[in-house]
Amino acid sequence: VFDVSKPWLNRVLERRPKAYLTAVSEVDFEVPERTTYALVGESGSGKSTIGKMLVGLLRPSDGAVQIEGVDLARETDAAKVAKVRADIQMIFQDPYASLNPRWRVRDIIAEPVAARGGKTEGLAEKLLEQVGLSVKDAGKFPHEFSGGQRQRICIARALASDPRLIVCDEPTSALDVSVQAQVLNLMSDLKDQFGLTYVFISHDLTVVRHMADRIGVLYLYRLVEEAAPEALFDDPKHPYTQMLLEAAPRMDGFGREVQPPEGEIPDPINPPPGCAFHPRCPIAQAVCKTTRPEMRRLGQTRVACHMAE
Ligand code: SF4
Ligand code: MG
Numbered sequence: 001v002f003d004v005s006k007p008w009l010n011r012v013l014e015r016r017p018k019a020y021l022t023a024v025s026e027v028d029f030e031v032p033e034r035t036t037y038a039l040v041g042e043s044g045s046g047k048s049t050i051g052k053m054l055v056g057l058l059r060p061s062d063g064a065v066q067i068e069g070v071d072l073a074r075e076t077d078a079a080k081v082a083k084v085r086a087d088i089q090m091i092f093q094d095p096y097a098s099l100n101p102r103w104r105v106r107d108i109i110a111e112p113v114a115a116r117g118g119k120t121e122g123l124a125e126k127l128l129e130q131v132g133l134s135v136k137d138a139g140k141f142p143h144e145f146s147g148g149q150r151q152r153i154c155i156a157r158a159l160a161s162d163p164r165l166i167v168c169d170e171p172t173s174a175l176d177v178s179v180q181a182q183v184l185n186l187m188s189d190l191k192d193q194f195g196l197t198y199v200f201i202s203h204d205l206t207v208v209r210h211m212a213d214r215i216g217v218l219y220l221y222r223l224v225e226e227a228a229p230e231a232l233f234d235d236p237k238h239p240y241t242q243m244l245l246e247a248a249p250r251m252d253g254f255g256r257e258v259q260p261p262e263g264e265i266p267d268p269i270n271p272p273p274g275c276a277f278h279p280r281c282p283i284a285q286a287v288c289k290t291t292r293p294e295m296r297r298l299g300q301t302r303v304a305c306h307m308a309e
Helices: 007-015 047-054 078-085 105-115 123-130 135-139 147-160 177-194 229-234 239-250 286-290
Strands: 036-040 088-091 165-169 197-202 214-219 222-227 296-298 301-303
Touching (some): 036 047, 047 197, 088 147, 105 123, 105 135, 123 135, 123 147, 177 197, 214 229, 222 229
Parallel strands (some): 036 197
Antiparallel strands (some): 222 301, 296 301
16 A cells, blocks of 8 residues: 655655555454454554545455455445445544635535535534533634644534544644644544544554554554554553553653654565564564464453564
C-alpha cells in the first residue's frame, strides 16, 4: 500500500522509484461496537495509513477491512460499499484545514446531509449545542473560532450523518494542552450519547489511556502489542511499549509532539531482518536478528516479541 500523502514517503520513493514498500503489514485487530480502539505509534509507523484504509480512502493490496460484514477492501457492489461508508466518518488533526473558510458553520455542518438530499432544517443548530457551542454560532465563519472550537465544529459535522464509526486521526494534537482535555471529554460523552465506535489514532499513549478500551502499539507498520490500557501501562510486554512509556514522563505536556525514543526508525523499504525492532532493543538476542516474532497471546495481551515472557 502506498500512502502518497506522506511527503517523507514520496522522498523515499523518488530516491528509489523501483522500490516496493509494504507500508502496513501484519496489522490485525477487531473493534467491537461502542468501544474505542486506539492505534499508537511514532510518526511513520503506519497509523494514518491504517486510518485511511478503515474509511475506504486507501485500499490494501492484500487483506480485509471488514465493517458490518462488508469487506471495504474487496467489495465491488457500489451500493453495499456506499451503505457502509455512510456509517463511517473521519476527524483529522488540523480542524482549520478541513473547514471551508468561505462557508458559514451552518452549511459546513449540514453539508454531508445536504449532499445526500437529507433534511437539514435546524440540524446544525442542534448539533452545535451538542458539541458545546451556541446556536448563534451557526451564522459565523470558521476564522471566528479558536482551534478547540473548530474541532468541535468538525465533530458536529461528523455527527450530522449519524455515523456508527468515527476514525479520529490525532484529533487533539494541534490543540493546547487544556483544550485537548476538553475535546477528549466531549468525545467520550458523545460516544455514550450516540452509541459511537471510535478508532483513535495518536502518537501519544497518555492521550488514549483514559478513553481507549484496547490499545494497539504500532512499530514500523506492524502491530507489536495489543492490550487493555491498564495492562499496557502496568505491565507492558513489548520492549518498544516499555520504551514509549519510559519516554512519556519526559513529554512536553499533554500530547505535544515528542522526541521519539532513542535510536533511529529503520528504513521502511529495507526493514531489519528478524524483529524489526532489534537494532533499538535493549534485550535483543541472536534469534531476534534472524526470526520474525509471531504475534501471540499472553493472558489478555497480544504481543510480537521472542522474549515477551
Ligand atoms: Fe527485542 Fe527480540 Fe523482542 Fe524484538 S523480539 S522486541 S528484538 S527481544
Ligand atoms: Mg499521521
